[in-house]
Amino acid sequence: DAGVIQSPRHEVTEMGQEVTLRCKPISGHNSLFWYRQTMMRGLELLIYFNNNVPIDDSGMPEDRFSAKMPNASFSTLKIQPSEPRDSAVYFCASSLRTSGKNEQFFGPGTRLTVL
Amino acid sequence: AQTVTQSQPEMSVQEAETVTLSCTYDTSESDYYLFWYKQPPSRQMILVIRQEAYKQQNATENRFSVNFQKAAKSFSLKISDSQLGDAAMYFCAYRTSGGGADGLTFGKGTHLIIQP
Numbered sequence: 001d002a003g004v005i006q007s008p009r010h011e012v013t014e015m016g017q018e019v020t021l022r023c024k025p026i027s028g029h030n031s032l033f034w035y036r037q038t039m040m041r042g043l044e045l046l047i048y049f050n051n052n053v054p055i056d057d058s059g060m061p062e063d064r065f066s067a068k069m070p071n072a073s074f075s076t077l078k079i080q081p082s083e084p085r086d087s088a089v090y091f092c093a094s095s096l097r098t099s100g101k102n103e104q105f106f107g108p109g110t111r112l113t114v115l
Numbered sequence: 116a117q118t119v120t121q122s123q124p125e126m127s128v129q130e131a132e133t134v135t136l137s138c139t140y141d142t143s144e145s146d147y148y149l150f151w152y153k154q155p156p157s158r159q160m161i162l163v164i165r166q167e168a169y170k171q172q173n174a175t176e177n178r179f180s181v182n183f184q185k186a187a188k189s190f191s192l193k194i195s196d197s198q199l200g201d202a203a204m205y206f207c208a209y210r211t212s213g214g215g216a217d218g219l220t221f222g223k224g225t226h227l228i229i230q231p
Binding site: 035045089093103 | 157158159160162165206217218219220221222223224
C-alpha cells in the first residue's frame with residue numbers, strides 16, 4: 001500500500017508568492033494532520049482534520065496560512081503571501097481513528113524555501 | 116498544555132554499545148500515549164516504539180525498549196547493540212488518549228551519533 005503522499009517534495013519561491021502544499025493520506029484513514037518542522041521551533045502541529053472537518057487549527061501561525069480537506073483523499077496547505085520565515089519542512093500525517101492508539105503515519109515532507 | 120522536553124541535544128555511542136535517550140513531559144492528564152520517532156537524514160518520520168500510560172509494563176521492540184516512570188513523568192528510550200543505521204534524530208512525542216484524534220506534541224529531539 002502507498003503511504004502518505006506529499007507534493008511537491010521541494011518548493012522554492014519568492015517572498016509574496018502563493019504556495020500550495022498537497023497531501024494524499026493513506027486510503028481508509030480518517031484523520032489528517034499538518035506539521036511544520038524548523039530548527040528553531042522543532043516539530044509543531046498546525047492543524048488536524050477528522051472526517052474532513054477541521055478540528056483544531058490553533059497551531060496555524062497566521063491568517064496567511066489556510067488548510068482544506070475537500071474529500072477523504074486530499075488536503076492542501078496554502079500560504080498566501082509567503083514570507084522567508086515560512087521556510088521549513090511541512091509534514092502531512094494520517095491515522096485511522098478506531099481507538100486511542102491511532103498511530104500517525106507521516107509523509108516524506110515538503111521542504112519549502114522562501115527567498 | 117502539554118510539554119515534552121529532551122535535555123540531550125546530541126548523544127554519541129560506540130557501535131554495539133547501549134545508549135539511553137532521555138525525555139520528560141508535563142501533563143495533567145492521567146491517560147495518554149507516548150512515542151519515540153526516528154528521523155534519519157532522509158527526514159522520513161518513523162515510529163520506533165509506543166507506550167500507553169495505563170500500562171505499567173515497559174514497551175519493547177527488538178533492540179529498543181523504554182523506561183516509563185509515570186509518577187516522574189519520564190520516558191527514556193534505550194537502544195541496545197547500537198548499529199550504524201540507528202544514527203538519526205530521535206523525537207519523543209506525547210498524545211492525549213481523549214476521544215479526538217489529537218495531534219502529537221514533540222520534544223526538540225536528540226541527535227544520535229553512532230561511532231564505528
